[in-house]
Amino acid sequence: MRIIICGFGTVAQSLAKLLVSRMDDLYAKYGIKPRIVGAFDSKGGVSDPAGLDVNRLIEVKKKFGTIRKYDKSKKNMVGLDIINNVDADVLVETTASNYRDAEPGMSHIISAMKRRMHVISVNKGPLALAFPSLMELATYNQVLFRFSGTVGGGTPILDYAKNSLRGEQITSFAGILNGTTNYILTNMARGMSFEAALKDAKSKGYVEADESLDLDGLDAAAKLVILANWIMGMKVTMPDIKRTGIRGVTTKDIKAAAKKKCAVKLIASCNKELIVAPREVPVDDPLCVNGTLNAISFTSEHSGTQTIIGRGAGGTETASSILRDLLDIRKEISRD
Amino acid sequence: MRIIICGFGTVAQSLAKLLVSRMDDLYAKYGIKPRIVGAFDSKGGVSDPAGLDVNRLIEVKKKFGTIRKYDKSKKNMVGLDIINNVDADVLVETTASNYRDAEPGMSHIISAMKRRMHVISVNKGPLALAFPSLMELATYNQVLFRFSGTVGGGTPILDYAKNSLRGEQITSFAGILNGTTNYILTNMARGMSFEAALKDAKSKGYVEADESLDLDGLDAAAKLVILANWIMGMKVTMPDIKRTGIRGVTTKDIKAAAKKKCAVKLIASCNKELIVAPREVPVDDPLCVNGTLNAISFTSEHSGTQTIIGRGAGGTETASSILRDLLDIRKEISRD
Known part of the structure; x- marks a missing residue:
């Protein structure tokens, strides 16, 4: 070969x-x-x-x-x-x-x-x-x-949805698809300011040379385009994604979420609409992973909701x- | 057909x-x-x-x-x-x-x-x-x-490990493979006694007619045999599994675990030895799911640890x- x-x-x-x-x-x-x-x-x-x-x-x-x-x-x-x-x-x-x-x-x-x-x-x-x-x-x-x-x-997310779930109709999915923003949001939940968390992520080499790719949700949106086409058979490209990054997430938002036993995560979701945006996720939802981990939950017609978690890069x-x-x-x- | x-x-x-x-x-x-x-x-x-x-x-x-x-x-x-x-x-x-x-x-x-x-x-x-x-x-x-x-x-756990991870060497795995005992342990962590939690699980129809299959880890051990053969190419049967159920887990054990930010879970694991036994799992480990959920973490040579979570029955x-x-x-x- x-x-x-x-x-x-x-x-x-x-x-x-x-x-x-x-x-x-x-x-x-x-x-x-x-x-x-x-x-x-x-x-x-x-x-x-x-x-x-x-x-x-x-x-x-x-x-x-x-x-x-x-x-x-x-x-x-x-x-x-x-x-x-x-x-x-x-x-x-x-x-x-x-x-x-x-x-x-x-x-x-x-x-x-x-x-x-x-x-x-x-x-x-x-x-x-x-x-x-x-x-x-x-x-x-x-x-x-x-x-x-x-x-x-x-983490073979695409393969899982396409092959391991063959014969199943996936009706919707939602995921944390960008490890860098997850790392920053996790550190903010632990008390850091956005600026300090971003600096820390940069020092660890987690942030793309063009930080906008991570912070403004472009990376997550690109992955959402790929999933939507490959898994759901949609014919979409970047402009079809409604996208909000994490620059607007404040310590106040995160504290408010914590009070409801939730965490703020940058979620890429496909449920009729294709959206990348910060959302509150219950902390005991399997999707709510911390650090640089990625996670995605697929909901299918007959086998319920299934979540895969793994490192998204490296x-x-x-x-x-x-x-x-x-x-x-x-x-x-x-x-x- | x-x-x-x-x-x-x-x-x-x-x-x-x-x-x-x-x-x-x-x-x-x-x-x-x-x-x-x-x-x-x-x-x-x-x-x-x-x-x-x-x-x-x-x-x-x-x-x-x-x-x-x-x-x-x-x-x-x-x-x-x-x-x-x-x-x-x-x-x-x-x-x-x-x-x-x-x-x-x-x-x-x-x-x-x-x-x-x-x-x-x-x-x-x-x-x-x-x-x-x-x-x-x-x-x-x-x-x-x-x-x-x-x-x-x-949840296509076998297929994931066999097909989605093809080309990878899975070196070890550990999972919560029995939803009933997970439900009981989750309720004990929330303050119920073992007896009350068992009664509640029975009233919901979660417990096998022969409760020993769940409580003594037979169901989890059977699944471990299947995984070990299919995924790891081992030639084993039930007697090869070291098995301890959850009857011996006390409220005291669970409280002690909680102090260390852990939860007690019935874990089926394959890492040289094949073991089913209650173990302390850190609550922020993706494996640490609650209620009747099942979860399994595969560790592979090159793609790190990946966890799949889903309903294990129904x-x-x-x-x-x-x-x-x-x-x-x-x-x-x-x-x-």
Whole structure:
């Protein structure tokens, strides 16, 4: 299985390590031999049809800040050059999410699909802005499109709702889908001011470079778009979400909630309307998790309400979701 | 798809209703047309290759306490007669669990497999006493064996661990797998004595006819056997579980736990050893759910700890799990 990796940050590096460490096991158990034939970051990239040396890629990235220095003898290629010229089976898109134009991820995904590569994206941008049309493009080109890591990180929320609950009609759902805001709100409930809690979250590396993605609910909204399309069969994009972030949440709000044995949480919900907004949640509701945890409750017609809780981020966790997608693609292909 | 139903209690009746109410939808979405060709309870049964009238079955059961009066013109058949003489694709076993000899469920399942029927069991007895050999029998006879409803009722715990976490190594798990004891312990934490809490649970119909199944942890242990075999690939049965029930839990224990911000819960765990016993769980651990809820936390190598919470019982919920198993069998068969 030949793979091109777009972006070479924490997630991509964790994936590369994971593939190497599980090489034998993956072949023995699932019959796949993943080989990274191309990889690039914002400064350029490298390719090798025989497979790149993963340890060297990580070393070079660490030393020079870019993997383009992996092989100085070759002329530098930018991302789209690699996608358009290197033959591969699967593209793994891990560049940063943005919700203005979703670039460069959007172009990566579209180019790869046109070249008949299956695509795994942990970048939420393209899905948030163009889920319905990307699915159409995948169908048209007869390729598979997977994105487990976009919601819940390593916690297989999308898979649970789609597969484990097959045969069930999910009627509504509500979730805490952004760990950073949950961390801030949890600390506010423990007495910190918003500013102090934000500072603390930043010092721990929990906040996105563009803090608006977390604080204004963009990240949660993007995940809601993905869930609504994938689980509920809706054809929606970012502008369809009613969105309020947590900047307006005051210590007073949180105290008022506590009096009612509730906590204020940033909830992304789908119940006729698609809404991201701070809400009061009873503290003994399974959804009411603290710290950086994510949680989502699905209500279905016959099996009642079920909640899944897990870490929603992390390099290794998200890499494990990419591996699951790879195995899924392998299984689907072998069925043809 | 021709089905024989063993036992015609709450779960079987819910299933029958569910199949009728979703008839069109099941055909349109999944291409299956379930037809109940045989059904029996402890007093006898009926069969009809053209399919039994579900509403009449339920009516007759309600009126006479047994479905054998469905068709007075026919000679009465007992369960094994039906399994051995009626042609069907799937046997659904819903008779009550017992952990002495697992009968009559054990004979039903073995006879059906020998006749090359796929088997869906929500009866935990046969699995608890003979999981490894029943799996072998299924393999030998080339039939599928499914039992989603035995753990978590309508909450697809087994499926989550097996499928949604595929590619992951689950290293350990711990769960609250019995809603009745959780209800009793929750009420004790709210100040009731054990006796009062038990009485209350009985009045609500939560306690098994043989209360030992709940109170002495047999039900939780049976579920632990199933999880250990199915998820961890262990070959174990009931005697391999170290089991302590909740009869020894005192109000004093619960108060002592509360002081440490913990609650006493009956935990079934797999971490090298297989143990069912009361344990102190921190109240802010996602596992620490109250009332009749079930919860289980899986810890995996790369995606951390993930918790699923849902109702662990209920006729409709368990019926929905049988439907999922039917769809699963349909999918597997069509792949051949």
